[in-house]
Amino acid sequence: MTITLPPVPHRGRLTVLALILPLAVLVVALGVAIALLPQLPNPVATHWGPSGTPDGFGSPIETLVMLTVIVVAFSVGMWALGFFLGSSASTRRLSVFFALWFAAALSGLLVGSLVMQRGLSDASQAPGIGLPLGLSFGFATVLGALAAALMPGDAHQPTTTPVPADAERLPLGPGEQVAWVRTVEPPHLTWLIGGGAVLAMAAIGLGLLGATTVGFTFGITMALLTLAFSLFSRWTVTIDREGLRAHTVLPRPRTVVPLDEVESAEVAEVRPLPDFGGWGYRIDSTGRVGIVVRAGEAILIHRTGGRQLLVTVDDATTGAALLNTLADRARMR
Structure with a gap:
């Protein structure tokens, strides 16, 4: 069976933010590390134990080669995720964030650990890694968030095509207004x-x-x-005359599907590991986005542009039927 992937917009900017920028961070880190080599012990400390003292050592060159291989492989993987499966803005932004976060965190941590070892004759004398760890992870988080914010969102893609006649509906009286709200969270x-x-x-x-x-x-x-x-981990799902909205305890992140972008909605059964590789905000091999909090029933929304959104939630049958009914109404406005 041939799988046709939906189109992915903004691939040029995605390539800059999720591939070129992380590799540039890596190159800068390698330049700094190479400049430090004459001042470093050999071997250098590469791992710190629970006591805060080094307990693992290795060649500086081998450490830099390993960093390069890991960062390049991860950056290419995140770029490929967004480039081929990024039909939704959330997928593109996640690929940008994690590609840059990983490169900056790992590169910063390595450079920080090497800076601490300058002038030492024995790497076992190196101080704890706590400060470089905190600084590199904090800087990487800020840098990744800023880069993700530069990734454009999805353009509005309304449709006037009727919802399929065989899609489930929820009977509503003329002018009757309904809002459906459910909260879902992981077991225990x-x-x-x-x-x-x-x-x-x-x-x-x-x-x-x-x-x-x-x-x-x-x-x-x-x-x-x-x-x-x-x-x-706890998501609130709302369906009303505006469409579907899903958000956590905080206002962000959130997912919004306007009614005029709903082609149809149905109920699907979800197995987190086989279907999405785990729990959380997930993307499967076809580019389908899933808010997968637990196994079981979910609302599967077919959106314009070939996009799909799946949300695990209780009483998915009512939610999907109401979304179809409200999408029908939206076509008549």
Whole structure:
């Protein structure tokens, strides 16, 4: 069976932001690292243990080669994702963000670790990696977010084609207004958040008691990950006369599908791992975007431009039927 992928706009800008810019960051990092080589011990420290002291060492040249291979491979992969499957703006922006974030985070971390080892005769004397880790990850996040913001959104693509006659509808009286709202979250969300919070506090406490930057850094990282998980795991889905809107606890990120871009909606069964490779905001091998919070029923929306959006949510049958009915009404405005 031949799969026809929907068209992808803004491929030129995507290539600049998701491929050329990450590789430029890598080149700058390699230039700085090569300039530092005469001042570095050989081998250099390449890994730090829980105590905050180096426990892994390697050749500086081999370390730079490994960085190059990993960053180039990841950047090409993210660029290919957006270039071939980026029919939706969210896919293009995610590919830009992660390509640049990964290149900047890894390159910054390596350069930072090498700067700390300048002038040392023995790499085992290198200080903890906590500061370079925090600075490189923070800088990478800001840089990735700015680059993603430069990626244009989707152009409005309205349609006047009627919703297929065999699509499910929800009977509504003339002039009757309806809003359908559901909230969906992963199973056992409270336990997951609680477990992450306990682990983070334990790691921070152990780090402070043992005066180790690695333990403290791990605890802070776990705390931030737990916070992010709690903010972005619960989604609210609304269907009304404006269309479909899906958002997390925060106003952003959110996904909006106007009624005049809905070709049809139906119910689909989702298996997160086989269908999308996991949970969260996902893209499958055909470019279909999925808000996959759990397994089970979902609303599958066929949009103009060959795009598809799938949202796992309870009572998907009612939601899909209402969306078809409201899309019919929108054609008659």
